[in-house]
Amino acid sequence: xxxxxxxxxxxxxxxxxxxxxxxxxxxxxxxxxxxxxxxxxxxxxxxxxxxxxxxxxxxxxxxxxxxxxxxxxxxxxxxxxxxxxxxxxxxxxxxxxxxxxxxxxxxxxxxxxxxxxxxxxxxxxxxxxxxxxxxxxxxxxxxxxxxxxxxxxxxxxxxxxxxxxxxxxxxxxxxxxxxxxxxxxxxxxxxxxxxxxxxxxxxxxxxxxxxxxxxxxxxxxxxxxxxxxxxxxxxxxxxxxxxxxxxxxxxxxxxxxxxxxxxxxxxxxxxxxxxxxxxxxxxxxxxxxxxxxxxxxxxxxxxxxxxxxxxxxxxxxxxxxxxxxxxxxxxxxxxxxxxxxxxxxxxxxxxxxxxxxxxxxxxxxxxxxxxxxxxxxxxxxxxxxxxxxxxxxxxxxxxxxxxxxxxxxxxxxxxxxxxxxxxxxxxxxxxxxxxxxxxxxxxxxxxxxxxxxxxxxxxxxxxxxxxxxxxxxxxxxxxxxxxxxxxxxxxxxxxxxxxxxxxxxxxxxxxxx
Amino acid sequence: xxxxxxxxxxxxxxxxxxxxxxxxxxxxxxxxxxxxxxxxxxxxxxxxxxxxxxxxxxxxxxxxxxxxxxxxxxxxxxxxxxxxxxxxxxxxxxxxxxxxxxxxxxxxxxxxxxxxxxxxxxxxxxxxxxxxxxxxxxxxxxxxxxxxxxxxxxxxxxxxxxxxxxxxxxxxxxxxxxxxxxxxxxxxxxxxxxxxxxxxxxxxxxxxxxxxxxxxxxxxxxxxxxxxxxxxxxxxxxxxxxxxxxxxxxxxxxxxxxxxxxxxxxxxxxxxxxxxxxxxxxxxxxxxxxxxxxxxxxxxxxxxxxxxxxxxxxxxxxxxxxxxxxxxxxxxxxxxxxxxxx
Numbered sequence: 052x053x054x055x056x057x058x059x060x061x062x063x064x065x066x067x068x069x070x071x072x073x074x075x076x077x078x079x080x081x082x083x084x085x086x087x088x089x090x091x092x093x094x095x096x097x098x099x100x101x102x103x104x105x106x107x108x109x110x111x112x113x114x115x116x117x118x119x120x121x122x123x124x125x126x127x128x129x130x131x132x133x134x135x136x137x138x139x140x141x142x143x144x145x146x147x148x149x150x151x152x153x154x155x156x157x158x159x160x161x162x163x164x165x166x167x168x169x170x171x172x173x174x175x176x177x178x179x180x181x182x183x184x185x186x187x188x189x190x191x192x193x194x195x196x197x198x199x200x201x202x203x204x205x206x207x208x209x210x211x212x213x214x215x216x217x218x219x220x221x222x223x224x225x226x227x228x229x230x231x232x233x234x235x236x237x238x239x240x241x242x243x244x245x246x247x248x249x250x251x252x253x254x255x256x257x258x259x260x261x262x263x264x265x266x267x268x269x270x271x272x273x274x275x276x277x278x279x280x281x282x283x284x285x286x287x288x289x290x291x292x293x294x295x296x297x298x299x300x301x302x303x304x305x306x307x308x309x310x311x312x313x314x315x316x317x318x319x320x321x322x323x324x325x326x327x328x329x330x331x332x333x334x335x336x337x338x339x340x341x342x343x344x345x346x347x348x349x350x351x352x353x354x355x356x357x358x359x360x361x362x363x364x365x366x367x368x369x370x371x372x373x374x375x376x377x378x379x380x381x382x383x384x385x386x387x388x389x390x391x392x393x394x395x396x397x398x399x400x401x402x403x404x405x406x407x408x409x410x411x412x413x414x415x416x417x418x419x420x421x422x423x424x425x426x427x428x429x430x431x432x433x434x435x436x437x438x439x440x441x442x443x444x445x446x447x448x449x450x451x452x453x454x455x456x457x458x459x460x461x462x463x464x465x466x467x468x469x470x471x472x473x474x475x476x477x478x479x480x481x482x483x484x485x486x487x488x489x490x491x492x493x494x495x496x497x498x499x500x501x502x503x504x505x506x507x508x509x510x511x512x513x514x515x516x517x518x519x520x521x522x523x524x525x526x527x528x529x530x531x532x533x534x535x536x537x538x539x540x541x542x543x544x545x546x547x548x549x550x551x552x553x554x555x556x557x558x559x560x561x562x563x564x
Numbered sequence: 565x566x567x568x569x570x571x572x573x574x575x576x577x578x579x580x581x582x583x584x585x586x587x588x589x590x591x592x593x594x595x596x597x598x599x600x601x602x603x604x605x606x607x608x609x610x611x612x613x614x615x616x617x618x619x620x621x622x623x624x625x626x627x628x629x630x631x632x633x634x635x636x637x638x639x640x641x642x643x644x645x646x647x648x649x650x651x652x653x654x655x656x657x658x659x660x661x662x663x664x665x666x667x668x669x670x671x672x673x674x675x676x677x678x679x680x681x682x683x684x685x686x687x688x689x690x691x692x693x694x695x696x697x698x699x700x701x702x703x704x705x706x707x708x709x710x711x712x713x714x715x716x717x718x719x720x721x722x723x724x725x726x727x728x729x730x731x732x733x734x735x736x737x738x739x740x741x742x743x744x745x746x747x748x749x750x751x752x753x754x755x756x757x758x759x760x761x762x763x764x765x766x767x768x769x770x771x772x773x774x775x776x777x778x779x780x781x782x783x784x785x786x787x788x789x790x791x792x793x794x795x796x797x798x799x800x801x802x803x804x805x806x807x808x809x810x811x812x813x814x815x816x817x818x819x820x821x822x823x824x825x826x827x828x829x830x831x832x833x834x835x836x837x838x839x840x841x842x843x844x845x846x847x848x849x850x851x852x853x854x855x856x857x858x859x860x861x862x863x864x865x866x867x868x869x870x871x872x873x874x875x876x877x878x879x880x881x882x883x884x885x886x887x888x889x890x891x892x893x894x895x896x897x898x899x900x901x902x903x904x905x906x
Contacts, residue, residue: 102901167773168804170780174766255730255769255906265732268631269897271659351802355606413632420639427643508632512598512624512645523604523627528772528792530801532606 062472063392070388070397073381077404077440080418081284084410087421088277103279106262110245110286113179113258117244118237118290120184125191126233128330130221133199134207136315137323143330145552147192150337151494152544154501154518155186156249157537158337160525161344163253168347179256185337186250187243191236193490193551194449198229198456217316231455234294235448241290242408242444245283249503249522259283260411273417280414287409291402338541345538351531364539367500367517371543374438375496379488381439382446387476390454390462408444412504415441419509430511437505442498446491453487454480493547500543517543595838596622600637601650602630603825605858614854615845621838630656630734637665637830647833648842650692652825653734655741657689658890666828669840677847678864681885682824689828691886692846693861696790696822696879697739699815700775705784708813714743714821717785718758725784726759727774730767731900735789735823740900741892742821742884753899760904767906772801779808789823790814794860794872819882825861826886 099107131137132144159173159182166173206228210220248260259279267276318326354360385401392398407415415437423433457480465475481488503518510519517536524533601608604627612623628636630651637644637660649665651657660666666688674683674690682691699717701708706725710716717726729736743752765783768774771792778786795801796809827846829839845851847864856863860870867873 163769163773167776170777170782172766174769252732253769255766264631268635271663273635348802351800351805353800417635417639420636424639424641424643507628508636510626512626515627519628523629526629527604528770529795 066384066388066472067392067394067397069384070392070401073384074400074404076436077381077407077443078400079422080415080437080440081406081410083422084277084280084414084418087418088274088281090274102257103262106257106259106279107282109176109251109256110259110283112176113183113251113256114241114244114286114290116180117183117187118241120180121188121191121240122233122237124184124329124333125188125236126195126226126229128188128333129192129196129229130199130225131318131326131330133196134221134225134315135217135318135326137318137326139327140315140330143327143334144196145549146334147189147196147330148548148551149334149545150185151189151497151548152541153186153337153341154249154503154521154540155182155247156253156503156525157341157521157540158182158186159250159253160530160533161341164530165340165344165347174255176256179251179254182250182254183240183244183247185333187240188333190239190243190445190494191233193494194232194236194452195229197486197490198232198452199225232452235452238291238294239408239445239448242287245287245409246411248411248413259286260413263411264413267413267417277414277417280411283411284406284409288406291406291409338545341537341541345534348530348534352534353529353531354535355532360535360539363515363517363520363536364543366514367540367543370434370438370506370516371496371499371547373435374442374499375492377435378439378442378446378495379492382443382450382491383481383484383488385443386447386450386454387480389451391472405444405447407440408442410441412437412441412502413508416505416508419505430509431514434505434509437509438495438499438502441502441505442495445494445498449487449491449494450484453484457483490551493551497544497547500540500547594620594622595835596624597647597833597835597838597842598624598645599626599648599650599842600633600646600830601625601627602633602652602656603627603650603855603859607854607858611846611851611854611858612842615842615851618845619838619841621841623842634660634663634665637832638663640832642832644830644832646830647835647839648827649830650825650827651689653738654691654824654826654886654889655734655738655893656890657684657824657826657828658887658893661686661688661828661890665831667831667833667836669829669836669843671840671844673844674840674847677844677849677852681883682864683826684828684887689826690843690847691824691826691864692843692852693825693856693859694822694864695824695861696816696820696881697735697787698790698793698820698876698879699785699817700778700788700793701785701813701815702778702781702783702811703813705781708815711785711815712818714739714817715747715755716817717787718755718762720758720762722762722785724762724764726762727765727777727783727786728759728763728767728905729771729774729787730769731897731905732769733771735771736787736905737893737896737900738823738889739787739821740896741889742882744892744896744899745884745888746882749895749899753903756900756903756905772796772805775812776805776808779811790862790873790876791860794870794876797872797875798860814876816877816879818880820879821884822881823889824886825855 128147132140132147162173206224207220210224246260251258252261259282263276263279266272266279385404389398389401419433419437461479462475465479501518503522506516506519517540520536521533521540612625616622633649637646637649649660651660661684668687670687678690699711701711740752743755771788774786775788775792775796777783793809793812793814796805799806827843829836833839846855852863853868856868857870860873862868862873
């Protein structure tokens with residue numbers, strides 16, 4: 052969708068230049084990789100072989116299953132907590148953010164450790180699907196619930212006043228309106244799944260990302276690894292294209308803010324019980340299990356000196372905040388440009404810039420090292436570049452979906468009233484996009500704090516972060532030593548998740564005004 | 565309204581991102597060396613500090629996974645800030661040497677302290693600690709006396725009782741390489757097939773859950789590195805694990821496969837002398853003891869003073885050179901994967 056461009060002359064070309072520069076920065080590693088793969092006998096390595104076929108099948112199965120289950124769980128919980136009321140529904144709404152705090156590799160390690168103490172083998176594809184669904188569905192929840200709580204309230208009111216029940220209103224009104232947001236959430240979770248390394252390795256599921264690592268580091272065939280990564284990229288592109296197609300089919304704009312918010316549908320009896328179970332299960336599983344594990348492992352606690360923990364924590368916090376601010380800013384520029392400049396090439400560029408999320412962290416790290424080496428770029432700069440590149444899609448997904456719900460007439464009205472494009476951005480879009488901006492920023496923050504492969508590969512001397520420490524200890528099978536840094540990651544993630552609460556509440560109050 | 569918050573946050577950011585203090589006085593020109601290490605023990609850091617205290621040479625440390633360090637060093641090439649590369653497992657040391665990441669170090673004390681079969685023949689890397697891959701047996705299910713060699717694990721009698729870690733484990737790869745050298749390809753292939761036929765559970769992805777499964781009777785026998793059992797016995801992973809490990813019987817196959825962790829001076833190092841000094845320190849009886857004890861490993865010579873390791877008894881090393889094991893790694897991996905060892 053293209054809104055009437057309020058940009059004219061120099062403003063517009065400035066924006067266009069910004070898009071080109073930012074997209075070039077984001078795409079440089081990917082292009083570098085393609086060139087690198089081309090230089091070697093990579094096309095020969097494209098032959099998958101039996102091992103490669105298994106990796107590919109597993110990856111596709113994971114993406115599809117996690118996508119479907121995550122969409123169902125995220126949408127159900129988004130709807131239930133936004134538009135229904137049952138005992139504890141307010142708290143359970145906030146609790147949906149808790150799974151964000153838990154890295155998938157931590158959940159997998161916890162499950163395996165708890166299992167092996169009780170003679171359960173936690174292993175294989177089904178467990179991988181479970182772990183990844185639980186850790187990625189909040190993407191769908193966050194993006195869809197915003198749509199349920201804010202955008203469709205007028206239409207919902209209309210359908211209610213016409214006597215349509217809660218299920219009918221959900222199916223016929225709210226769901227179609229939320230499809231772009233759900234699609235964006237599923238696409239994000241799909242990219243996350245394609246990229247996941249720690250959890251699938253621990254659970255013994257060979258996927259493309261582990262195959263990439265194996266080709267690169269064990270077989271000493273980086274070109275072959277990149278070729279495999281390009282296959283992963285194709286899978287993700289298909290996913291993203293499907294999502295865009297879906298979004299094109301359901302294009303609706305928010306027409307003004309909602310009127311009086313009607314009381315949510317009250318659930319009781321078995322309906323309330325099911326709603327409670329559905330909304331309680333994921334937070335209990337993702338946060339409760341690691342905490343239970345921590346409780347059971349207290350006798351093996353090996354603490355590091357507090358000042359060491361403080362240093363590790365402040366590095367994770369600092370990197371997270373920096374990456375979040377930078378990524379959201381870049382995402383905003385790209386999303387706005389996509390709305391205002393109807394130039395097909397620029398549109399495509401701004402779309403492609405988000406593809407970094409689909410490049411496995413290890414491969415992106417390789418690309419950045421190849422680029423950074425000759426120019427002697429500081430490892431920290433490369434690291435932040437990597438984070439922004441990788442998580443741009445996270446910030447952009449929500450912004451794109453948010454912008455799509457703002458009718459083009461809003462832009463037209465503002466320019467008609469004599470606003471310059473910067474003024475439109477500042478006075479209209481940024482306030483209207485506060486929700487997606489905050490959500491995007493916090494998601495990037497949490498993802499950065501949890502991030503492993505880039506940090507692992509690119510950090511300078513004596514610069515460990517919490518996640519690096521956890522992974523090192525966990526891969527050495529020393530749970531006791533990993534415990535406290537792991538809890539600190541959970542704590543940072545929780546803090547970020549709680550920072551989202553006002554935004555969840557504001558949605559409710561916006562609609563109540 | 566946001567400004568004070570933003571200011572506070574940026575203060576945290578700046579504090580958090582501040583690279584650790586380095587001696588930046590150009591006048592003092594203290595020697596600094598960079599160490600890339602595949603080991604992650606807090607006691608290692610104490611050891612490096614001790615080295616700095618003795619020699620005045622400052623150690624900058626980057627700990628990561630071994631393969632990631634090899635790749636990083638490779639990409640950084642001559643610009644790498646690393647002077648010493650510490651890796652776990654013979655195959656990785658040999659791989660790094662093959663990739664030309666090391667330069668030879670000449671040192672009489674290293675020649676003296678590191679046995680011939682635990683170092684590179686061209687002086688590119690030196691073993692620092694030893695670990696043994698042993699059978700852990702649950703005596704209630706399997707008579708420990710029936711396991712005398714690695715070959716015994718392939719006996720059909722153990723069907724459904726043998727548990728193994730997957731073939732991604734470099735420890736298993738080196739064990740198979742070791743057997744290739746000792747027994748030749750046909751015998752090793754038959755051995756791998758026999759073991760795989762005995763395995764009915766999914767392959768484990770780590771050693772500790774495997775040891776637990778044996779102790780609990782979910783498996784009768786498994787292959788693990790000595791230090792995983794030693795850690796459990798030391799109570800590092802809690803009292804429940806300690807009690808479990810006490811159910812296990814550690815059996816050293818005769819002869820036993822010995823693997824190493826080791827280090828070499830990087831090709832890019834401009835501090836050959838200082839880097840060699842660090843490796844000498846780590847291989848010396850004092851430094852080496854600290855390195856071995858950090859992870860319940862055996863020192864380069866003898867059995868050390870670790871009471872838990874002493875409790876395991878003695879073993880006869882098969883004497884295969886670490887360098888040869890590294891050279892056979894590719895063949896070993898291929899053999900495992902084509903014969904069902906997932």
